[in-house]
Amino acid sequence: MSCCAPGTGGILLDAPSKEEILLASRNVGDGRFQTFLSVAGVHCGACIAKVEKTLSDIPGIEEPRVNLSTKRVSLRWDDNFNPSEMFVALARVGYPATLMDLDVDQPDPILSELIRALAISGFAAGNIMLLSVSVWAGAEAATRDLFHWVSALIAIPALVFAGRIFYRSAWFALRYGRMNMDVPISLGVSLAFGMSVYETATHGEHAYFDAAATLLFFLLIGRTLDHVMREKARTAVKGLVRLSARGANVRRPDNTLAFVPVSEILPGMIMLLAAGERVPVDCVVTSGSSEIDASLATGESLPVAVKAGHRLVAGTLNLNGALEIEATALAEESFLAEMVRMMEAAESGRTGYRRIADRAATLYSPMVHLTALLTFIGWMWVGADVHTSLTIAIAVLIITCPCALGLAVPIVQVMAAQRLFSHGVMVKDGAALERLAEVDTVLFDKTGTLTLGKPTVSTLVDIPDEFRAIAAAIAAFSRHPVSQAIVAAGPVVGGFKLETPPVEYPGLGLEAKYGTDVFRLGRAEWAVSAEVTANRYTSLSCNGSLLAQFLTRDQLRPGAAAAVRYLKQTGQIVRILSGDAETAVAEVAKACAVADFSHEMLPGEKVIAIQDYARHGHAVLMVGDGLNDMPAFSAAHVSMATATAADVGRNAADFVLLHQSLDALPVAHRVALKSARLIRENFALAIGYNVLAVPVAILGYVTPLVAAIAMSLSSIIVVANSMRLLEPRRTTKAAPTGTVATLSPGLAQ
Amino acid sequence: MNNLLVLIPVALFLGGIALAAFLWSLKSGQYDDLDGASERLLNDDDTLPK
Numbered sequence: 001m002s003c004c005a006p007g008t009g010g011i012l013l014d015a016p017s018k019e020e021i022l023l024a025s026r027n028v029g030d031g032r033f034q035t036f037l038s039v040a041g042v043h044c045g046a047c048i049a050k051v052e053k054t055l056s057d058i059p060g061i062e063e064p065r066v067n068l069s070t071k072r073v074s075l076r077w078d079d080n081f082n083p084s085e086m087f088v089a090l091a092r093v094g095y096p097a098t099l100m101d102l103d104v105d106q107p108d109p110i111l112s113e114l115i116r117a118l119a120i121s122g123f124a125a126g127n128i129m130l131l132s133v134s135v136w137a138g139a140e141a142a143t144r145d146l147f148h149w150v151s152a153l154i155a156i157p158a159l160v161f162a163g164r165i166f167y168r169s170a171w172f173a174l175r176y177g178r179m180n181m182d183v184p185i186s187l188g189v190s191l192a193f194g195m196s197v198y199e200t201a202t203h204g205e206h207a208y209f210d211a212a213a214t215l216l217f218f219l220l221i222g223r224t225l226d227h228v229m230r231e232k233a234r235t236a237v238k239g240l241v242r243l244s245a246r247g248a249n250v251r252r253p254d255n256t257l258a259f260v261p262v263s264e265i266l267p268g269m270i271m272l273l274a275a276g277e278r279v280p281v282d283c284v285v286t287s288g289s290s291e292i293d294a295s296l297a298t299g300e301s302l303p304v305a306v307k308a309g310h311r312l313v314a315g316t317l318n319l320n321g322a323l324e325i326e327a328t329a330l331a332e333e334s335f336l337a338e339m340v341r342m343m344e345a346a347e348s349g350r351t352g353y354r355r356i357a358d359r360a361a362t363l364y365s366p367m368v369h370l371t372a373l374l375t376f377i378g379w380m381w382v383g384a385d386v387h388t389s390l391t392i393a394i395a396v397l398i399i400t401c402p403c404a405l406g407l408a409v410p411i412v413q414v415m416a417a418q419r420l421f422s423h424g425v426m427v428k429d430g431a432a433l434e435r436l437a438e439v440d441t442v443l444f445d446k447t448g449t450l451t452l453g454k455p456t457v458s459t460l461v462d463i464p465d466e467f468r469a470i471a472a473a474i475a476a477f478s479r480h481p482v483s484q485a486i487v488a489a490g491p492v493v494g495g496f497k498l499e500t501p502p503v504e505y506p507g508l509g510l511e512a513k514y515g516t517d518v519f520r521l522g523r524a525e526w527a528v529s530a531e532v533t534a535n536r537y538t539s540l541s542c543n544g545s546l547l548a549q550f551l552t553r554d555q556l557r558p559g560a561a562a563a564v565r566y567l568k569q570t571g572q573i574v575r576i577l578s579g580d581a582e583t584a585v586a587e588v589a590k591a592c593a594v595a596d597f598s599h600e601m602l603p604g605e606k607v608i609a610i611q612d613y614a615r616h617g618h619a620v621l622m623v624g625d626g627l628n629d630m631p632a633f634s635a636a637h638v639s640m641a642t643a644t645a646a647d648v649g650r651n652a653a654d655f656v657l658l659h660q661s662l663d664a665l666p667v668a669h670r671v672a673l674k675s676a677r678l679i680r681e682n683f684a685l686a687i688g689y690n691v692l693a694v695p696v697a698i699l700g701y702v703t704p705l706v707a708a709i710a711m712s713l714s715s716i717i718v719v720a721n722s723m724r725l726l727e728p729r730r731t732t733k734a735a736p737t738g739t740v741a742t743l744s745p746g747l748a749q
Numbered sequence: 750m751n752n753l754l755v756l757i758p759v760a761l762f763l764g765g766i767a768l769a770a771f772l773w774s775l776k777s778g779q780y781d782d783l784d785g786a787s788e789r790l791l792n793d794d795d796t797l798p799k
Binding site: 044045048049066067068069070112115116119120123126127130131143146150154 | 753757760761764765767768771772775781782783784785788789790791792
């Protein structure tokens with residue numbers, strides 16, 4: 001267990017109810033259900049053993065199986081037991097778990113198709129190459145013909161099975177009048193195969209089966225890597241904590257409660273919202289009082305006290321009191337859905353963007369096809385027969401088949417993604433890297449982006465350890481951000497044990513009884529006495545006398561100032577767009593040395609600001625976290641979300657920062673710039689290869705041997721050049737630190 | 750020439766076995782958790798996964 005520091009442990013307050021777990025489970029018969037959990041904390045063999053042992057010991061839980069690569073646990077549970085137990089048990093041993101949706105377990109059909117195609121084309125390429133080597137070594141005519149026939153037989157399944165991936169993509173492109181790299185690939189491979197069959201049938205000397213099969217193999221490597229990179233980012237982002245409600249407890253007319261999925265909640269329904277639950281749909285409070293953490297929705301950093309009559313928006317978190325709420329909108333008309341609609345409406349940020357490879361293809365394909373055609377005409381003109389002219393023209397097509405070009409972009413982007421993973425940055429896809437390299441304006445959200453979005457205790461020096469321990473023990477029972485900050489600041493050892501759980505008074509604080517003493521932790525005027533002048537400090541009192549005061553404030557995210565400095569040095573325009581109040585924004589802007597900031601911005605205003613920049617020819621990077629940033633993510637040229645961002649925001653963003661520090665932002669920008677340069681270099685290398693090889697092909701000197709060497713060599717050079725993006729191997733692994741890192745440690749490894 | 754007629758099918762057959770073995774291992778989920786498999790080796794618990 002040495003490598004795995006257990007998490008905060010203690011009390012887990014957010015164990016989903018059985019009804020909620022049922023919604024994310026698959027019935028496997030016999031009253032048993034299969035469920036998937038995301039356990040971000042597992043990263044070694046000891047963790048696997050511990051998690052599986054803990055789960056097996058719970059009655060009713062069967063076959064827990066940890067998948068270390070995806071940080072997930074699959075298990076079955078019996079309907080006669082309460083599955084919520086497992087969340088508590090896992091949290092107690094230091095592995096907080098979250099419930100996952102069922103669809104994450106679906107096998108990826110595209111990946112298995114790609115790998116199968118890769119295996120078959122690799123098999124074909126290897127075996128055909130063996131036969132070809134004996135032909136090149138000078139086999140006699142009869143043997144050569146035999147070998148050619150065998151090669152043809154091996155090449156057919158490769159062409160049908162592996163080639164159809166390219167044929168399909170080329171067909172789609174052509175049907176919509178576009179051009180991509182798959183068009184010249186498909187044409188080159190098919191013509192090489194067709195000509196070789198004709199040559200073999202007429203006992204010709206040269207067959208290009210090896211070229212066709214090797215080409216497919218190399219290109220499939222690039223394609224598979226590209227796909228794996230995208231999938232990895234997608235599943236990693238899905239593994240982060242889910243932040244929207246799956247359903248709610250609805251009070252039926254006959255006064256019974258039923259757990260209803262979000263999609264079936266109708267306006268007018270009365271729901272009970274327990275402390276720690278997220279607001280399922282837009283609603284109005286009918287009774288009860290509590291505090292609401294609305295930071296994801298509005299950007300406000302402090303919790304808002306609510307009571308009957310207040311309106312709540314979907315996605316916000318109920319912190320400490322039970323509420324009775326009445327739905328005012330359907331799920332698809334709620335705040336969250338409204339944001340999604342605005343995102344779609346704002347989807348203009350990158351529609352004009354075309355990937356580098358596609359832009360290259362529109363130039364490249366017509367050029368090589370024209371060259372082949374001119375070669376054919378040229379040879380006919382100088383008096384060669386149709387067969388010779390056609391052979392040479394096809395040889396031109398084979399030699400220009402964009403093998404290196406097909407690898408030039410994906411290889412660099414996979415290497416870049418790999419390097420960014422090791423720094424805790426997830427990349428949605430390669431195009432995001434290309435766009436990040438073009439950025440000249442960076443817009444930040446404030447709460448949760450430049451700041452951590454949750455308070456931390458800032459003065460501890462003069463508080464004795466024992467008072468900190470008492471405060472931490474009481475605060476551990478509350479979900480209020482200030483309480484959690486006090487728990488985090490509490491002493492690691494020598495904890496204080498409460499006899500009975502404290503009582504939470506929404507808006508005031510916590511009260512705990514210990515023997516005859518009454519401890520209060522909360523607002524100064526409530527904890528101590530009404531005479532004390534109200535201040536911002538959270539106070540701990542014993543029987544009304546003050547013991548300690550904690551000053552909490554939303555802290556600047558580590559690396560925020562450094563990231564801004566880096567961006568300014570590289571000549572970027574930096575600005576803060578926040579939904580929070582002016583003073584709060586000004587304070588952060590000053591700390592980060594950002595001169596330009598806007599406050600109290602609505603989501604729509606952020607979009608307008610970004611579109612304004614775009615109209616003036618700027619490429620905007622939007623860095624944010626909340627639901628209110630989502631439309632801005634879509635409008636921006638490229639977007640980046642923090643790990644604590646709302647689910648939809650994480651899914652919409654091009655980059656997700658998994659660690660707490662913003663240091664990853666300069667790293668991501670530098671890697672994007674470097675990969676853009678490497679891609680250009682790779683294109684130059686690939687084009688240089690064509691400049692050398694094409695004249696040779698036009699003059700008719702290309703034999704299958706020359707083609708095989710030239711194509712392999714150019715691919716190897718391009719791959720080797722891309723390798724330069726990887727960092728030299730470090731001897732020590734950087735350990736993720738901080739609270740965000742416990743959300744997702746090891747994802748970056 | 751005659752020995753070639755024997756050897757080529759033999760070579761292809763052996764290669765084909767390797768290909769089939771790979772496709773089978775892929776299908777039976779042996780690549781699903783590469784990190785976990787290497788760590789599980791060190792666990793003392795000898796119970797087989799069900």
